[in-house]
Amino acid sequence: MKPKVSIIMPIYNVEDYLSRSIDSLISQTLLDIEVIAVNDGSTDNSLDILHEYAAKDQRIKVIDKENGGVSSARNAGLANATGEFIGFVDPDDWVDQEMYEEMYETAIVDGADIVMCSYMREFGSHSKEKQFNLPEKITYKANDVQEKVMRRLVGPLKEEVANPELLDAWGxxxxxxxxxxxxxxxxxxxxxxxxxxxxxxxxxxxxxxxYTKTFSFINKPFYHYWRVNSTSVTTGYKPKLIDNWSNLYQIIEKLIKEKDLGDDFYQALNNRISMNTLGLGLNEVSKANKRSPVTKINRLNQILHDHRIKRSFKEFELGQFPIVWRAFYFCAKQRFALGFYLMLSSIEVLRKIIR
Structure with missing residues (x-):
């Protein structure tokens, strides 16, 4: 008999955090689960830790593979998942005990294909809940799933652009x-x-x-997203990020065209491209990028003159933004690289203060 939930965990060199994460899974109030732990070629003691847990709890299945990256590891987990539902947990994060029971029961009661919860950002010394301006629970059905949720994943429209920090909060x-x-x-x-x-x-x-017919959102922060791990795949300088994101945009654009999703989706993607200059910029000004300030400014100038970014800014409206964000994106839209660099440097400092 297949388990109610398969939880897929991609693992690479996280021996310092792994036990905390697995303990939160095997102590779930929903007992009928399987934990598919995919060791993605770790060179530390992660695999040994996994085998120790698997010897004590038969719900833990260990897959050991050569290093191929987080996507490869998750795909290996998907290929081996046998549960009625599938969840994902990163190995430096943890979850509340009742997370999967509440989400599973919501899926059954609502007939939902996807259920989502809120989350806490954990900074070691303190926590910050990710705020979603929604009721305690909301359910979308049929066309509303595509028009209000899927489209939001592609990019924001109208007043949604006012909060750049929420761009990928749903993703x-x-x-x-x-x-x-x-x-x-x-x-x-x-x-x-x-x-x-x-x-x-x-x-x-x-x-x-x-492909989702019913989606339910539970506005409770069951998941704990650890922001302290300096070895996480989300940290570090990515020199090819603009080329990578160009590939990303092409894939999304192809999907919009093939599925005939309409003008709102194209505008949402256009807004994503414009707003993603924040991420591209922060990548360039990061301390992990050892280039000189002058070289960084020149690089930002090249990014702002990218043909796809220039095209997206032609249709990008700034009126919905608060004054600070309006000034930031004005610099980007006008391709004022020095001002863009100075504002990015200030944002980077403020991010650390806020944390």
């Missing part, structure tokens, strides 16, 4: 529970980061939500 896979048939029957997998750089979660979700 994480680890805050969701998926009906396995939605994923497996439609052959949905994760795209390798060597192709798209980041946002493999959002791309996976865009496709999954296309």
């Amino acid at each position: 994480t896979v680890w805050s969701k529970l998926y009906r396995a048939d939605i994923i497996k029957d439609n052959g949905i997998t994760f795209t390798d980061l060597s192709v798209i750089g980041t946002n493999e979660d959002s791309l996976f979700n865009i496709e999954a939500f296309y």
Whole structure:
């Protein structure tokens, strides 16, 4: 008999955090689960820790493979998942005990194909809840799933652009529970980061939500997203990020065209491209990038003159933004590289203060 939930965990050199994460899973109030732990070629003691847990709890299945990246590891987990529903947990994060029981029961009661919860950002010394301006619970059905959720994953429209920090808040896979048939029957997998750089979660979700008939959101922060791990795949300088994101945009644009999703989706993608200059900029000004300030400014100038970014800014409206963000994106839209650099440097400092 298949378990109610398969939880997929991609693992690479996280011996310092792994026990905390696995302990949170095996102590779930929902007992009928399987934990598919995919060791992606770790060179530390992660695999030994996994074998120790698997020897004590038969619900833990260990897959040991050569290093191929987080997308490859998650895809290996998907291929071996047998549960009615599928969830994802990163190995440096943890979850509340009742997370999967509440999400599973919501899926059954609502007939939902995907259920999502909120999450806490954990900074070691303090926590910050990710705020979603929504009621305690909301359910979308039929066309509303594509028009209000899937489209939001592609990019924001109108007043949604006012909060750039929420651009990908809906896109994480680890805050969701998926009906396995939605994923497996439609052959949905994760795209390798060597192709798209980041946002493999959002791309996976865009496709999954296309096939979703009912979606439920629970406004409770069951998931704990650890922001202290300096070895995480989300940290570090990515020199090819603009090329990677160009590939990402092409994939999304192709999907919009093939599925005939309409003008709102094209405008949403256009807004994503414009707003993603924030991420491209922060990547360039990061301390992990050892280039000189002058070289960084020149690089920012090249980014702002990219043909796709220039085209997206022609239709990008600034009126919805608060004054600070309006000034920031004005610099980007006008391709004022020095001002763009100075504002990015200030944002980077403020991010650390806020944390």
